[in-house]
Amino acid sequence: MSSNFNTWARTSITLKLVIIGILVLVLLIPTNMVQNLIQERETTRDSAVSEVASKWGMDQTIGTPIISIPYYTVVVNANNQKETYRNYAHILPDDIKIKTKLVPSTKKRGLYEVVLYNTQVSILGSFKSEIQNLQQKTSNTLRLDQACIQLGISDLKGLKDVVQFNMDGTDTFEFNPGVPNTDIYNSGMSFPIDLTAKDAFAFSCNLNLNGSTSLHFQPYGKKTMVELTTTWANPSYQGAFLPDTSITTETGSYARWKILQLNRNYPQYGFGDFIRQSERAAANITDGQASSFGLRLILPVDQYQKITRSAKYSIMFILLTVVAFFFVEIINKKKIHPIQYLLIGFGIVLFYVLLLSISEHTNFETAYWISCAGIVLLISLYTQSMLRKIKVTLLIAAILSTLYVFFYALLQLQDFSLLMGSIGLFIILAVTMYLTRNIDWYKEDNSSTENFSAAPESLD
Incomplete structure (x- = not known):
């Protein structure tokens, strides 16, 4: 058997x-x-790439200049004591034109290759007078004399030059690090400005910025136009909007975006974190990045x-x-x-x-x-x-x-x-x-x- x-x-x-x-x-x-x-x-x-990028400049997201105006509210607490809170109203720019030239480079970290870049960014735009519209929406007095201009940049470590803000071609202001609130930007720079006499003006500013892997923009203008030129021949366009025009050759690429206020879900002015609230309601996104767009520099072979x-x-x-x-x-x-x-x-x-x-x-x-x-x-x-x-x-x-x-x-x-x-x-x-x-x-x-x-x- x-x-x-x-x-x-x-x-x-x-x-x-x-x-x-x-x-x-x-x-x-x-x-x-x-x-x-x-x-x-x-x-x-990825850890090696992040280590190099943290010293050079991380993925960058560039916002636009915005006006932030404080106002104060008085609240009586449970102990019948008055407490004063400072809040902010925000005005987004009318027209924005951004031109950027991105110069990529690669560095080795041990066995690994890291994609870095330096970009020269020119921002032109203007603000319309929205003070009366804002004032009609709140019973509190807007403190125009304590206003400030904010500009969001996701990683300030990448800035290579002092950033100046030119108003109407006559007045020049220098940005300081940090923002007075995180309603719109979590990271960026700002400077105080008195808007009592003038709250509508044209402006310009230039950025010399280092970053790595990707570059994105926020379409905060009523009409936002972005032109981007780079010598990188393998771009990957990302975000909420694809470019209206894109040309890619062996020697580089060019892209142009035109984005209207109607293409996004928030108005040109509001109170507090109104952009995040609008995006949360529209797409269940809470980081204020739902409308950002840009490109990612991908290696030809991964x-x-x-x-x-x-x-x-x-x-x-x-x-x-x-x-x-x-x-x-x-x-x-x-x-x-x-x-x-x-x-x-x-x-x-x-x-x-x-x-x-x-x-x-x-x-x-x-x-x-x-x-x-x-x-x-x-x-x-x-x-x-x-x-x-x-x-x-x-x-x-x-x-x-x-x-x-x-x-x-x-x-x-x-x-x-x-x-x-x-x-x-x-x-x-x-x-x-x-x-x-x-x-x-x-x-x-x-x-x-x-x-x-x-x-x-x-x-x-």
């Missing part, structure tokens, strides 16, 4: 398929570990993104490789032990570790083909030592090489990867069905692997 069971266990195709399926599931563990390793290395890269996509195909690659060895075993009547299947699977998993480590020192394409050559050679030599049939070894090498080329093509064709992948799998299934069409699986499962019914000839 025991002898019959041992014979069945050694020759049963069904049992072998069950064991192979279990081994494939076991290989999910190291595959998942590799994906975690990729994420860990990507996190390390090896971690490609490696992550490649690793997602790992289980399919393992499955196809194991299936290839299984049919080689069936057709050639040569037993392959489950441990040998497991070692072959580990070889496939090792490919992604090699790809990750080599790509950190060279480009993705070179790393891919070096890793591919190494794993194909490793598994081919192992196959030759197992089966000792050169034709089978060459067949396995050809199958593995074809799979690596196929999956590389999937990585390159992002828009057509699903179509190409489904067609490729269809062809693989069709070829497998054709090659195994004459195998009598009932005989194979109830006898030794020598019993075939018009089975394909052995690959000697």
Whole structure:
């Protein structure tokens, strides 16, 4: 009885398929570990990028000059005592024209490349008189003599020159760091101004600003026009608005936005954090950034993104490789032990570790083909030592090489990867069905692997 069971266990195709399926599931563990390793290395890269950016200048969001006017309210508390609170009314500019020239650069931090930039920003605009409209909306007196001009910049560390505010081409004011309130801007600069005599005027100011990775603007003008020129040839336009005009060449890019008050959800004047309240009501966004727009400077090749996509195909690659060895075993009547299947699977998993480590020192394409050559050679030599049939070894090498080329093509064709992948799998299934069409699986499962019914000839 025991002898019959041992014979069945050694020759049963069904049992072998069950064991192979279990081994494939076991290989999910190291595959998942590799994906975690990729994420860990990507996190390390992001930390290095953030460290450099924190010293140069982070992602920058530039606002527009706004007028902030304090008013005071008196409240009687529970102890019947009067408490005075200072609040602010805000006026947004009428017309805004922003021209910026962005000059990118890259710096190395260990193994990692960081995208930095310096930008020269020119801001022209004007304020209309909205004092009477504001005063009609509150019973409190607006203190025009205590007003201030605010300009929001998300990371003041990036400023490289003193910022001056020119009013009507005659008066010049210098911005001081900090803002008197966080109703509109969480970070920025400001200066006091007396608006008792004049609350409508034209203005201009210039910024020399360092930043990294992205640059965004706030459309606070009744009509906001932004022109951006850069020598970076791989911009990614982001935010609430795409540019009306964009031109990208090998030497750089140009973009122009025109945004109206009607395109956003808040008026030109209001009290407190009226912009955040309006955006919260419209889009459930509380950071006041719902209407910002701009661009992100992306690296032409992000090896971690490609490696992550490649690793997602790992289980399919393992499955196809194991299936290839299984049919080689069936057709050639040569037993392959489950441990040998497991070692072959580990070889496939090792490919992604090699790809990750080599790509950190060279480009993705070179790393891919070096890793591919190494794993194909490793598994081919192992196959030759197992089966000792050169034709089978060459067949396995050809199958593995074809799979690596196929999956590389999937990585390159992002828009057509699903179509190409489904067609490729269809062809693989069709070829497998054709090659195994004459195998009598009932005989194979109830006898030794020598019993075939018009089975394909052995690959000697």
